[in-house]
Amino acid sequence: MIKDILQKPESFYKEFYRKSGSNKLTTHYCPGCGHGVIHKLIAEAMDDFGISNKSVVISPVGCSVFAYYYFDCGNIQAPHGRAPAVATGVKRAIPGSIVISYQGDGDLAGIGGNEILHAANRGENISVFFVNNAIYGMTGSQMAPTTLIGQKTTTTPYGRSIQNEGYPIKVCELLATLEAPVYIERVAISDTKNVMKARKAIRKALQNQVENKGFSLVEILSPCPTGWGVKPTEAKKWIEEVLSKNFHLGIFKDKTSEPVALLNEAKKFDPEEIKKIIGEKNQNEQDTKFSKPDVKPKYQNPRIKISGFGGQGILFLGQLLSKCAMISDYYTTWLPSYGPEMRGGTANCQVNISNKRIGSPLVTETDVLIAMNLPSLDKFENDVKKDGLILVNSSLIGRNVRRGDVEVLYVPATRIADEIGNTKVANIVMLGAYIAQTKIVSNDCVLYTTNHSVKKKEFLKVNEEVFRRGMEYVISYKRKSNKEFDTVIF
Amino acid sequence: MNSMNLALVNEDPEQKKRKHSARVEIEGELCKECLLCIEACAPDVLKVSQKLNKLGYHAVEYIGEGCTGCGVCFYVCPEPGTIKVYKRINES
Numbered sequence A: 001m002i003k004d005i006l007q008k009p010e011s012f013y014k015e016f017y018r019k020s021g022s023n024k025l026t027t028h029y030c031p032g033c034g035h036g037v038i039h040k041l042i043a044e045a046m047d048d049f050g051i052s053n054k055s056v057v058i059s060p061v062g063c064s065v066f067a068y069y070y071f072d073c074g075n076i077q078a079p080h081g082r083a084p085a086v087a088t089g090v091k092r093a094i095p096g097s098i099v100i101s102y103q104g105d106g107d108l109a110g111i112g113g114n115e116i117l118h119a120a121n122r123g124e125n126i127s128v129f130f131v132n133n134a135i136y137g138m139t140g141s142q143m144a145p146t147t148l149i150g151q152k153t154t155t156t157p158y159g160r161s162i163q164n165e166g167y168p169i170k171v172c173e174l175l176a177t178l179e180a181p182v183y184i185e186r187v188a189i190s191d192t193k194n195v196m197k198a199r200k201a202i203r204k205a206l207q208n209q210v211e212n213k214g215f216s217l218v219e220i221l222s223p224c225p226t227g228w229g230v231k232p233t234e235a236k237k238w239i240e241e242v243l244s245k246n247f248h249l250g251i252f253k254d255k256t257s258e259p260v261a262l263l264n265e266a267k268k269f270d271p272e273e274i275k276k277i278i279g280e281k282n283q284n285e286q287d288t289k290f291s292k293p294d295v296k297p298k299y300q301n302p303r304i305k306i307s308g309f310g311g312q313g314i315l316f317l318g319q320l321l322s323k324c325a326m327i328s329d330y331y332t333t334w335l336p337s338y339g340p341e342m343r344g345g346t347a348n349c350q351v352n353i354s355n356k357r358i359g360s361p362l363v364t365e366t367d368v369l370i371a372m373n374l375p376s377l378d379k380f381e382n383d384v385k386k387d388g389l390i391l392v393n394s395s396l397i398g399r400n401v402r403r404g405d406v407e408v409l410y411v412p413a414t415r416i417a418d419e420i421g422n423t424k425v426a427n428i429v430m431l432g433a434y435i436a437q438t439k440i441v442s443n444d445c446v447l448y449t450t451n452h453s454v455k456k457k458e459f460l461k462v463n464e465e466v467f468r469r470g471m472e473y474v475i476s477y478k479r480k481s482n483k484e485f486d487t488v489i490f
Numbered sequence B: 001m002n003s004m005n006l007a008l009v010n011e012d013p014e015q016k017k018r019k020h021s022a023r024v025e026i027e028g029e030l031c032k033e034c035l036l037c038i039e040a041c042a043p044d045v046l047k048v049s050q051k052l053n054k055l056g057y058h059a060v061e062y063i064g065e066g067c068t069g070c071g072v073c074f075y076v077c078p079e080p081g082t083i084k085v086y087k088r089i090n091e092s
């Protein structure tokens, strides 16, 4: 449709309400900055294609970090150079969305060089607008990967030299060598003719995505009058006479007329298939539910850290707890730690069990620490909240808990497990102890979960027995001492 | 803004429509005086005004006649909402 009136595209906010200060109608960009023109071309295309309600603009670090002030659509601001990775995530999670990775030269070709290479190589169905002004504009005109040889910047006061800084990186040429990208073009925001070419390229990159064609990148040589220290009209001229002589304009790759590769089709799993893959049993068993016991307020919503040697079943214990919570209608998370400390030192995992939705699986403030060996206690004792609970495997930990403001339960878990004939099940003894103390889930629930989580059938009886022994240990000790636990070593 | 249509007076009404339905409006308060529009405008119908706007720039303004509605100034202007171009409306 040919428009009769050219005016501010509707895909821009009417008022840039996110922008600080009183002026909510102009951009934060310098006079004559190319970003404004490029924004306008993108917004106009969004209008014309009717895609603003499903578009997500990923803004970079750099002058255009605030792109979300302007585009009235989904916006995410990504860490430096990571816009293609974020775009990949958004596009894959919401395949019907139109995802735009908007990046400058420092962001895309510098710190994010690796990200763009792999996003392009995977042929992500996204549109990348790469704004190349040959300089780090926002931070004060430092050399960028695309700075020309001989070009003076604050970090190359004598001009960029090949010996010191190497050659300018030509992103289009580089990415065009890859198999996957479908469309790569370089355009310039300079005279009218070139602006209209840029307009066409931007529209094409978006259209490719709408048609599920695959990865498109448009590099846009863009004036930065401030960074270059010239007037806007001179900046325009410099692009024409110098920059575009070094970065040649034109199409570097165009496979858009070829049929769409099936590569981009999202694989959809049905729930049954997923269950089969992760080894879950049939529907009925999944639906089994146990009721939540009454839990004392101080034991509610625990954030639990479980730690010990690799091989003590630390991660498995966390999984069991989390599974129990799941079928008892709690919200829960389980997060294993795969740090280098797993090699020989402590393995640990973090479990949240909550009546409310959980914001993060990370346990930073610990309510419950289950320490299966000494290094674990040494490492995490001080992270436990005041009035928190520490369960100590006293068979392997030959010292008391130093804190005086926490509740401590000393359980000779490894010894009890050994009496049953297998030290490997010390984790289940601890589980019994923890459940006996807090009653966070029902015993039936634990037995059910344990039975359904153990692969070797000979462990079934053993697990049941050690779980009971763990519980009994705590209950009988309670009866004996008739008080809350203090620092006693067994 | 106030695009003057004085030039239309006393002309043939038919011709008036075809010739002069094109015009440009510039929101002076939102202009940053980059002058890219002036440079790009082929019939040269934009000029810098004397007044300063609240941003501290001499805003560009339309001289009031001669705009062809080509839209070039709209596309070269980096500001989203400063320029509005009414194109010539074809009779069809």
Ligand code: SF4
Pocket (backbone or CB within 6 Å): A028, A029, A030, A032, A033, A034, A035, A063, A133, A137, A138, A223, A224, A225, A226, A227
């Ligand atoms: S520094 Fe350069 S890129 Fe940044 S807003 Fe100013 S002109 Fe634009």
Ligand code: SF4
Pocket (backbone or CB within 6 Å): B023, B024, B040, B041, B042, B043, B044, B045, B046, B066, B067, B068, B069, B070, B071, B072, B073, B074, B085
């Ligand atoms: S629309 Fe064309 S003729 Fe009219 S002011 Fe803008 S550039 Fe000049």
Ligand code: SF4
Pocket (backbone or CB within 6 Å): A032, B026, B030, B031, B032, B033, B034, B035, B036, B037, B038, B059, B060, B076, B077, B078, B079, B082, B083
């Ligand atoms: S291009 Fe836009 S901001 Fe620049 S002088 Fe013209 S109207 Fe003002």
